[in-house]
Amino acid sequence: MNSDSIAVIIGGSHAASQLIASLRQEGWIGRILVISDEKQLPYHRPPLSKTYLSGEKTPENLLIRKPAVYEKLNVKWLLETHVESIDRATKSVVLGNGERLKYDKLALCTGARVKKLAIAGSNLSGIHYLRNLSDAEAIKKDIKHGGRAVIIGGGYIGLETAALLRKMGMAVDVLVHSSRVLRRVTAGPVSDFFTRLHSQEGIQIHTREKPDSFEGDKQVESVICASGKRFLADLVIIGIGVTPNTELAEACGLPVDDGIIVDEFCASEEDRDIVAVGDCAKHPSSIYNRFLRLESVPNASEQAMSAAATMCGKIKPYAVVPWFWSDQYDIKLQMAGLNDDYDQMVIRGDIDNSRSFVAWYFLNGKLVAADCVNRPQEFRLAQQMLKNGINPSPEELADDNLGVKQLLELIE
Amino acid sequence: MPLITYIDHKGNAFEADVPVGDSVMQGAVDNMIDGIIGQCGGACACATCHCIVEDAWFEKTGPASDEEKLMLEMSSEMQDNSRLSCQIEVTDDLDGLVVHMPQSQY
Numbered sequence: 082m083n084s085d086s087i088a089v090i091i092g093g094s095h096a097a098s099q100l101i102a103s104l105r106q107e108g109w110i111g112r113i114l115v116i117s118d119e120k121q122l123p124y125h126r127p128p129l130s131k132t133y134l135s136g137e138k139t140p141e142n143l144l145i146r147k148p149a150v151y152e153k154l155n156v157k158w159l160l161e162t163h164v165e166s167i168d169r170a171t172k173s174v175v176l177g178n179g180e181r182l183k184y185d186k187l188a189l190c191t192g193a194r195v196k197k198l199a200i201a202g203s204n205l206s207g208i209h210y211l212r213n214l215s216d217a218e219a220i221k222k223d224i225k226h227g228g229r230a231v232i233i234g235g236g237y238i239g240l241e242t243a244a245l246l247r248k249m250g251m252a253v254d255v256l257v258h259s260s261r262v263l264r265r266v267t268a269g270p271v272s273d274f275f276t277r278l279h280s281q282e283g284i285q286i287h288t289r290e291k292p293d294s295f296e297g298d299k300q301v302e303s304v305i306c307a308s309g310k311r312f313l314a315d316l317v318i319i320g321i322g323v324t325p326n327t328e329l330a331e332a333c334g335l336p337v338d339d340g341i342i343v344d345e346f347c348a349s350e351e352d353r354d355i356v357a358v359g360d361c362a363k364h365p366s367s368i369y370n371r372f373l374r375l376e377s378v379p380n381a382s383e384q385a386m387s388a389a390a391t392m393c394g395k396i397k398p399y400a401v402v403p404w405f406w407s408d409q410y411d412i413k414l415q416m417a418g419l420n421d422d423y424d425q426m427v428i429r430g431d432i433d434n435s436r437s438f439v440a441w442y443f444l445n446g447k448l449v450a451a452d453c454v455n456r457p458q459e460f461r462l463a464q465q466m467l468k469n470g471i472n473p474s475p476e477e478l479a480d481d482n483l484g485v486k487q488l489l490e491l492i493e
Numbered sequence: 494m495p496l497i498t499y500i501d502h503k504g505n506a507f508e509a510d511v512p513v514g515d516s517v518m519q520g521a522v523d524n525m526i527d528g529i530i531g532q533c534g535g536a537c538a539c540a541t542c543h544c545i546v547e548d549a550w551f552e553k554t555g556p557a558s559d560e561e562k563l564m565l566e567m568s569s570e571m572q573d574n575s576r577l578s579c580q581i582e583v584t585d586d587l588d589g590l591v592v593h594m595p596q597s598q599y
Contacts, residue, residue, distance in 0.1 A: 102525060125534040145534070150523045379532045379539070406538040413560075415538060457560070461540060461567035489567070 086111030092190030093117025096359030103389030202295030238320030418450030528594030
């Protein structure tokens with residue numbers, strides 16, 4: 082690497098922002114060029130479904146770093162710019178206008194895009210998805226105190242926006258295709274808790290409802306389900322998951338399987354001058370002994386640190402305990418580890434009558450994850466236990482009479 | 494613009510001008526100061542922006558909220574003056590603020 086070397090980053094969100102900073106910290110003295118199809122510099126996405134929609138935060142508040150910081154780091158931006166393809170033979174990227182840009186190291190931070198619901202009437206106004214700032218801005222304009230909102234999807238995005246719209250005075254129905262909310266990310270009893278929470282707050286959750294069409298003249302007026310049920314709506318938000326943006330990688334011959342396959346250093350084994358970071362990347366986890374593609378900010382940031390080292394010819398493997406968080410009403414949900422494969426679950430606290438408990442997950446007697454509801458201390462404890470491979474017994478973890486400090490002693 | 498001094502676990506001091514209204518965490522992130530990570534972007538969800546406010550300034554920053562305290566208490570490096578720096582909003586009153594960053598965040 083020398084001062085003429087060029088690092089090109091495709092994508093301009095959390096992963097890119099951290100990658101830029103980490104590249105300079107790792108000693109990248111060459112040029113840095115970021116190509117992003119967004120209008121803005123990287124911004125925090127999690128508040129889009131929370132404090133941004135409620136009006137507490139402005140677009141300026143959302144910026145991960147101020148424009149002056151990138152200037153100081155000598156970064157060149159091509160915003161609102163589409164990359165057409167990657168030519169690995171000549172080490173260049175081809176833009177939508179045909180322009181070719183050379184790279185020495187290439188970082189794919191292409192993220193993910195929302196899955197679309199293709200049913201009759203889906204082009205009516207008032208129907209939204211939520212991924213980008215522009216999506217959130219459009220939703221904000223349609224929020225009306227006393228109006229009716231229908232949320233399609235019972236995942237984080239669906240439930241967070243439902244909570245927010247309710248707080249802002251809308252009547253809210255949530256339509257869930259499966260038998261329970263948060264099915265993809267938590268166990269049945271925790272789903273039941275969130276259903277109870279939302280109904281206590283005045284939201285109707287309807288499971289096993291599959292939207293069949295939207296009705297309205299120009300503006301959406303109702304959602305018709307396959308069951309025949311009709312839900313009146315002034316505003317519809319669809320949150321049914323995302324698809325990783327892997328097309329560029331696949332078209333240039335990099336291995337892809339629901340994510341761009343990388344090694345523990347975030348590099349593609351097919352071409353080590355290319356790294357992939359964030360929602361679009363699928364990495365081997367030494368903790369869970371399988372390939373994972375994670376959709377979270379901490380994952381994007383931490384992978385970026387590892388990828389920056391790789392681009393600078395250094396070695397910094399990515400091996401962290403995944404974690405996620407969600408805010409709904411007065412609930413802070415913090416999840417440590419992965420709970421998609423477990424054979425035992427125990428609860429600490431009163432999941433049926435309170436808003437404070439932990440669900441601990443075990444596989445073959447080994448702690449693999451914890452869902453913490455308003456239990457930040459147990460969350461921090463879980464992170465440490467998972468990181469260090471410590472396994473208190475399910476009985477100990479479930480015993481709410483044992484204080485957190487006593488649990489801490491168990492692991493020290 | 495208020496000047497804030499961030500001191501790492503080895504005693505090295507880093508000074509930064511941080512705009513009024515920003516958090517002490519944002520000041521560190523914008524100035525590439527290691528030791529304050531701020532993974533969750535200020536949502537009080539990750540506790541990776543722990544700082545220890547120098548005694549003379551603690552009255553001005555005020556103590557941690559209950560929510561902050563719960564997160565901080567799990568850190569072996571917690572002290573009476575510990576705060577999550579994402580929860581300290583920079584004001585003109587805090588011009589000259591000095592905070593220390595714990596070793597675990599390096």
